[in-house]
Amino acid sequence: MSVVVDRRLNGKNKSIVNRQRFIRRFRSQIKEAVSDAIKNRGITDIDRGEKINIPKRDISEHVFRHGNAGRRKFTQPGNQEFVTGDRIARPPAGGGRGRGGEASDQGEGLDDFVFELSREEFLDFFFEDLELPDLVKTQLTTITEHRYRRAGYTHDGVPCNINVVRSLQGALARRIALRAPHRARLREINDQLAALNDDCVGEDEQQRYLDLEGERDELWRRIRTIPFIDEFDLRYNHRVRQPLPTAQAVMFCLMDVSGSMDRERKDMAKRFFTLLYLFLTRNYERIDVVFIRHHTIAKEVDEEDFFYSRETGGTVVSSALKMMHEIIVDRYSSAQWNIYAAQASDGDNWHGDSPVCRELLLEKIMPCLQYMAYVEINAEERQRLWQEYERVCARYDNFAMRQIQTPADIYPVFHNLFARKPA
Amino acid sequence: MTGRYLSQSSDWDFELIELYEAEIARIAGGFGLDTYPNQIEIISAEQMMDAYSSVGMPVGYNHWSFGKQFVNVEQRYKRGHMGLAYEIVINSNPCIAYLMEENTIMMQALVIAHACYGHNSFFKNNYLFSTWTSADSIIDYLLFAKKYINDCEERYGHESVEMLLDSCHALMNQGVDRYRRPPKLSAQRERARQKDREAYLQSQVNHLWRTIPQAEKPEGADEEERFPREPQENLLYFVEKHAPLLEPWQREIVRIVRKLSQYFYPQRQTQVMNEGWACFWHYTLTNRLYDEGLVNDGFMLEFLQSHTSVIGQPGFDDPRFSGINPYALGYAMMSDIRRICENPTAEDRRWFPDWAGGDWLKVLDFAMRNFKDESFIAQYLSPKLIREFKFFTVIDDDEDDALEVVAIHDDAGYRKIKRALVEQYNLSHREPNIQVHDVARRGDRSLTLRHLECDRRPLDESADEVLKHLARLWGFDVRLESVREDGSVDATHEVKAEH
Numbered sequence A: 001m002s003v004v005v006d007r008r009l010n011g012k013n014k015s016i017v018n019r020q021r022f023i024r025r026f027r028s029q030i031k032e033a034v035s036d037a038i039k040n041r042g043i044t045d046i047d048r049g050e051k052i053n054i055p056k057r058d059i060s061e062h063v064f065r066h067g068n069a070g071r072r073k074f075t076q077p078g079n080q081e082f083v084t085g086d087r088i089a090r091p092p093a094g095g096g097r098g099r100g101g102e103a104s105d106q107g108e109g110l111d112d113f114v115f116e117l118s119r120e121e122f123l124d125f126f127f128e129d130l131e132l133p134d135l136v137k138t139q140l141t142t143i144t145e146h147r148y149r150r151a152g153y154t155h156d157g158v159p160c161n162i163n164v165v166r167s168l169q170g171a172l173a174r175r176i177a178l179r180a181p182h183r184a185r186l187r188e189i190n191d192q193l194a195a196l197n198d199d200c201v202g203e204d205e206q207q208r209y210l211d212l213e214g215e216r217d218e219l220w221r222r223i224r225t226i227p228f229i230d231e232f233d234l235r236y237n238h239r240v241r242q243p244l245p246t247a248q249a250v251m252f253c254l255m256d257v258s259g260s261m262d263r264e265r266k267d268m269a270k271r272f273f274t275l276l277y278l279f280l281t282r283n284y285e286r287i288d289v290v291f292i293r294h295h296t297i298a299k300e301v302d303e304e305d306f307f308y309s310r311e312t313g314g315t316v317v318s319s320a321l322k323m324m325h326e327i328i329v330d331r332y333s334s335a336q337w338n339i340y341a342a343q344a345s346d347g348d349n350w351h352g353d354s355p356v357c358r359e360l361l362l363e364k365i366m367p368c369l370q371y372m373a374y375v376e377i378n379a380e381e382r383q384r385l386w387q388e389y390e391r392v393c394a395r396y397d398n399f400a401m402r403q404i405q406t407p408a409d410i411y412p413v414f415h416n417l418f419a420r421k422p423a
Numbered sequence B: 001m002t003g004r005y006l007s008q009s010s011d012w013d014f015e016l017i018e019l020y021e022a023e024i025a026r027i028a029g030g031f032g033l034d035t036y037p038n039q040i041e042i043i044s045a046e047q048m049m050d051a052y053s054s055v056g057m058p059v060g061y062n063h064w065s066f067g068k069q070f071v072n073v074e075q076r077y078k079r080g081h082m083g084l085a086y087e088i089v090i091n092s093n094p095c096i097a098y099l100m101e102e103n104t105i106m107m108q109a110l111v112i113a114h115a116c117y118g119h120n121s122f123f124k125n126n127y128l129f130s131t132w133t134s135a136d137s138i139i140d141y142l143l144f145a146k147k148y149i150n151d152c153e154e155r156y157g158h159e160s161v162e163m164l165l166d167s168c169h170a171l172m173n174q175g176v177d178r179y180r181r182p183p184k185l186s187a188q189r190e191r192a193r194q195k196d197r198e199a200y201l202q203s204q205v206n207h208l209w210r211t212i213p214q215a216e217k218p219e220g221a222d223e224e225e226r227f228p229r230e231p232q233e234n235l236l237y238f239v240e241k242h243a244p245l246l247e248p249w250q251r252e253i254v255r256i257v258r259k260l261s262q263y264f265y266p267q268r269q270t271q272v273m274n275e276g277w278a279c280f281w282h283y284t285l286t287n288r289l290y291d292e293g294l295v296n297d298g299f300m301l302e303f304l305q306s307h308t309s310v311i312g313q314p315g316f317d318d319p320r321f322s323g324i325n326p327y328a329l330g331y332a333m334m335s336d337i338r339r340i341c342e343n344p345t346a347e348d349r350r351w352f353p354d355w356a357g358g359d360w361l362k363v364l365d366f367a368m369r370n371f372k373d374e375s376f377i378a379q380y381l382s383p384k385l386i387r388e389f390k391f392f393t394v395i396d397d398d399e400d401d402a403l404e405v406v407a408i409h410d411d412a413g414y415r416k417i418k419r420a421l422v423e424q425y426n427l428s429h430r431e432p433n434i435q436v437h438d439v440a441r442r443g444d445r446s447l448t449l450r451h452l453e454c455d456r457r458p459l460d461e462s463a464d465e466v467l468k469h470l471a472r473l474w475g476f477d478v479r480l481e482s483v484r485e486d487g488s489v490d491a492t493h494e495v496k497a498e499h
Helices: A016-025 A027-040 A119-130 A134-141 A164-198 A203-225 A263-283 A303-308 A317-331 A351-368 A384-395 A407-413 A415-419 B014-030 B045-053 B064-078 B105-125 B127-132 B138-156 B158-170 B187-208 B235-242 B248-269 B271-291 B297-310 B326-342 B346-351 B360-370 B373-380 B383-389 B414-424 B462-474
Strands: A002-006 A050-055 A071-076 A087-089 A112-117 A146-154 A236-243 A248-256 A286-294 A298-301 A338-345 A371-377 A399-404 B038-043 B087-090 B095-100 B392-397 B402-407 B433-439 B447-452 B478-483 B489-495
Touching (some): A002 B014, A016 A027, A016 B158, A263 A407, A317 A338, A407 A415, B014 B271, B064 B158, B127 B248, B138 B248, B326 B360, B326 B373, B447 B462
Parallel strands (some): A248 A286, A371 A399
Antiparallel strands (some): A071 B392, A087 B402, B478 B489
């Protein structure tokens, strides 16, 4: 007796719980791998899964096994040249596993255990340091927002979606169509009856007259039983989910690259920019990112140069702001673009330059911006620039600023931005 | 003639599978194969990966190590480093076989012959399986285990259950009774008795550790007596019954892992036989289908292509080599038995006087029922196969500066090679022999294990980690002594319990 069962529709993610436990168990290793990945990735590229390597010895499960010493005996197939009594020089320990001598269950290599994190899992790890509130996390991880749009009519739906006009049109058409053959026959009968009426004499004719009348009544009865409206006629408004059409945005990343911005500060800045970028990808279809770095003079560069080249010299922040303004005027008119800016620095600025920055921001830049965030990373002490920016902050509530020490400090800068309902 | 083929294309549907199944069942019946009823389940590739990573248990409790397995399989499958097995079959009654939906009809037929008639009859009739496992109740027991562990997680937290399972898994191979026949598993009885057992076990433990002085005994007698009186090889059983600090639920989980280990123990001992038997029958049954004109040449060519790749045995110096392929050796031996029965040579008659030239069906059936890998090889490996496989035996002695070839496939070598292979397949030789030797009942309650060394082979460095796991279960210090071949004893490992 045999039974064949189709199990293909049964749940397939039986292992998901075990997978999550595995990830939870190796949190720290995975986290390290994730932060390496963040360092090596472009900020526009953060939004996908990642291949994770964990050294195999970290995750191996231990059991009692024989070690590699003592007198071992093994029998293998495929002898070509050996005869009894042959002596073979021992292959160097650990050197390529060419001889295949070792039983395979002992061949625990030092290769890494490799597997892939899904995009959600990856972002989860990325967010962990940033200490984002849960609401923001979901906001950032959901792929696209949807809106219902009308798309014609369907045969089934809920009562509140019934389209009355359509349904009645359908009913009318059905009634006409179903009655048509009866009506045609009725007309024939009426004609015949009229003809019979004229010369109604013989018994045959009388009988025929009565038959026709009977059939006429029957036809009328049938016509009357065709329902006025049938379930079959009902039409419902059809709605489909469509991704929300979104506008375009440009994001300016401004960073001080003078000598005092070291590796660590740049990494922190990168997370800061990345978070804003992620936020924008949720809300805008198309995002341009402009990187402007500056010391005493500003320069528009690509991402590689932005994060990895170092220059020395003084710091004139206004040069970057000026350049940003020029680019806005030149390429990104605020009528067509949502403009966001993020600036990271260690707080240094040439003394006389800070008031100029304030002027630029207040008069020219802030009016065209959606939002601007400024962070000072590991600043030694508050300097003139901070004070001037505080005045900007007082005027515009879409300007946010903060001093940060750890990745966890980054999120509060954007607090207002994330709290707002996306446009 | 053409009209009689069961199928022409490579697509399958359910009727076709049933058709093939019925034909194969008819032929298998003709050969006298005795099987459990079959339950053939069609699953997708993702489901196959799930089945894979739960080590073939259709319902498994949750543990990260299964997740690791899954992640590994998934990754390798996605990158094309490995194909999935075409089939997984479970030793249960009815016998559950998973077929992948991606297989062609040829493959489905092969798998039905292989799993539903080959493995199935082996599960039902081999003495190890019928003695040590009970196919009727395993699914129920697995359900019980899953639910019990789930409940424990809810009551005592994931962390503590996970730690406990880690420790049990580390000792899983030392959690089997090798000689004593265990009682049959039954989920219902298990549930009913589990409560009683909790109370009883706990009282036993307490009794053992009781500190209230007892009536005076004749002097000296008490001190001399060691506990356990005889060495115990089943570490998990010993922990379950005697670990002083475990809670009742922890003992139950130790028991679950031990029972599962016991359930899989026959499979570990009969790889060569089991696969060989299944391959032999899928080959024989499919050929019979062809002889009867039920399948066409295309089907047969595709079949032979899969069959030969399954039973391929690369030589030791081949880059694809990864040990002796149990399918290859098993299939070769099973076919060889048939050959020796049907066309024995003088050599065969000399080696196997009892059955050479006998009825091959009877001889094979007897072999399948009454052996495990080591004894099967000891009994049935013929010189002809040793020559065909070109087996050779090498000794790697760390007191010698070179490896020595001690036997090859010649007259002088046949018996040596056979003996070496038997040792290689003997689980108790392959795995270190570790026993519970002593418990310091009057002292620090430490547990002492003894490793009986064989051929001077030491334990590898993972032993320390395993002992840590044991110390976690035992609750007190754990020591390990190695007994050399000359009888001397050295203390080699010691792990302090965490407090």
